[in-house]
Amino acid sequence: MEASKRIENALKHALRHAQSTDGPPLLQQALSYAVFPGGARVRPRLTVAVAMACGGECPRLTDAAASAIELLHCASLVHDDLPCFDDAGLRRGKPSVHAAFGERIAVLAGDALIVLAFDALARGGSERPERLPGVLGIITAGVGSPHGIVAGQAWESEEHVNLSQYQQSKTGALFAAATMAGAAAADGEPRAWRHLGACLGEAYQVADDLRDVLACAEECGKPVGQDVALDRPSAARELGVQGAVARLRALIEDALATIPACPGREALQTLLIAESKRFLPKDMAQRAA
Amino acid sequence: MEASKRIENALKHALRHAQSTDGPPLLQQALSYAVFPGGARVRPRLTVAVAMACGGECPRLTDAAASAIELLHCASLVHDDLPCFDDAGLRRGKPSVHAAFGERIAVLAGDALIVLAFDALARGGSERPERLPGVLGIITAGVGSPHGIVAGQAWESEEHVNLSQYQQSKTGALFAAATMAGAAAADGEPRAWRHLGACLGEAYQVADDLRDVLACAEECGKPVGQDVALDRPSAARELGVQGAVARLRALIEDALATIPACPGREALQTLLIAESKRFLPKDMAQRAA
DSSP: OOHHHHHHHHHHHHHHTTOOTTSOHHHHHHHHHHHSSOSOOHHHHHHHHHHHHHSOOOHHHHHHHHHHHHHHHHHHHHHHTSTTTTOOSEETTEEOHHHHHOHHHHHHHHHHHHHHHHHHHHHHTTSSGGGHHHHHHHHHHHHSTTTSHHHHHHGGGOSSOOHHHHHIIIIIHHHHHHHHHHHHHTTOOGGGGHHHHHHHHHHHHHHHHHHHHHHHHHHHSSSOOHHHHTTOOOHHHHHHHHHHHHHHHHHHHHHHHTOOSOTTHHHHHHHHHHHHHHHSOHHHHHHHO | OOHHHHHHHHHHHHHHTTOOTTSOHHHHHHHHHHHSSOSOOHHHHHHHHHHHHHSOOOHHHHHHHHHHHHHHHHHHHHHHTSTTTTOOSEETTEEOHHHHHOHHHHHHHHHHHHHHHHHHHHHHTTSSGGGHHHHHHHHHHHHSTTTSHHHHHHHTTOSSOOHHHHHIIIIIHHHHHHHHHHHHHTTOOGGGGHHHHHHHHHHHHHHHHHHHHHHHHHHHSSSOOHHHHTTOOOHHHHHHHHHHHHHHHHHHHHHHHTOOSOTTHHHHHHHHHHHHHHHSOHHHHHHHO
16 A cells, blocks of 8 residues: 555554544534644655665554554644744644634644654553563654654743754654654664654755745745744755755755665665655755756 | 652652753742642542552552642643633732743743653553553543543533533542542553542532632632532532532442442542541531531
């Protein structure tokens, strides 16, 4: 089965276990609303790709790990959009969860999505329980305190920010968890896969910074977007557009070179080259061609 | 080691893994602040007591399950106190987390405590991984959608409330998870332990309703407290004080009778009789004596 299809199926399967005719209707609706339709599913695709490249995959555990990573990503978006953070009214082209369901349900939906991620792992781990503690620990490290995405968000409340920790935690941590969890689900050596995830996470962040500049360039006729408005660190601000494009390429080359020896190394390289092209905004890719 | 000491040690051990010199300081402080000093630790004491009664205990897994249950309880208190819910400025005699650290850090601290609960399970589960999927699944069911404490809280946002589901989810679910997780950590049969947890959860809720009425009677000279003010369902309101005391006794008797056959059944009964006396407000216990 194609990876995208596997991931959507795994997410649907996980969500079904959060739904019941005698559960609270609004919360249950908000959970589906926050997960479907999704974005690019970049992180869970990475988990599946690494697990397949490693060989000894246990499909149920891989799918559970991939869907856990995506559910945690969705939870972070729901909470980041809350009035006390970005106060964002839109997400993925529709009203954000708090705009559609109210702030209370948005807080609870984020909480329930976090719990659901680990519920999926409990189910998917029963076939190969000896691999479960490793996969579980990798994913909690990518999300929690002191170095996961929750910690990354918490840096924005600090007066003195450790910029390197902020950037690594906010984006890199969940990408690193995505590659490492894929390896652990396939009985690979997770630590060997950390650098690949960290590189791709940084590349994704640089591409995101570029999109922030370019989207605004198209819309407002000037290269100023949200990162400038909110005074967030941005590769495009620090390096300029051409510099950021060069950085993005270097990161992807670094990522490709760092793939550990494994049965599916070449196929994974080909896949990641194709995937990384999706990181770049279309018009940038054309200009850079 | 005494159960209380075991639990505090396990919580400290779990918290240490959320702290680092290069992590975000405010979040890290808020995590400790939310967990220490604790309340009565009723739920994790129950987990440890059931695991010991069952016999084949794996102490690391039991401690991890007990601390996971308490961390999830603490997370629910932090989020329940938020301005969009109870907007409570005080908790356990000191400023609530959002009052002390701000709303953003309170949202993130709740999230990080949920993740930390599962992190503790990842560590504690490595010795007996074959028991981990069961323990993990019991705990996610007690917390998430559709029947865990998050769902219980979500019922408060519904126009038409399923009262039985609301009460079972809001308090009973995590008590049932506490007994069942203790059994699963000791390789017992978790389902046989659900009813004990559900009974004790309901008893705890009735005692809480009584405290709400009596505290206000002492303080304001009239039997009206928060449940009346917020129009919450309350056993003391429905049954009257004497009726609620009778209900509490019946529930505890039911709980004691329902303990499954196990090596430590008698010791557990004795322990639960002593514990249940702590449910009752002191002056009520004297009056009822």
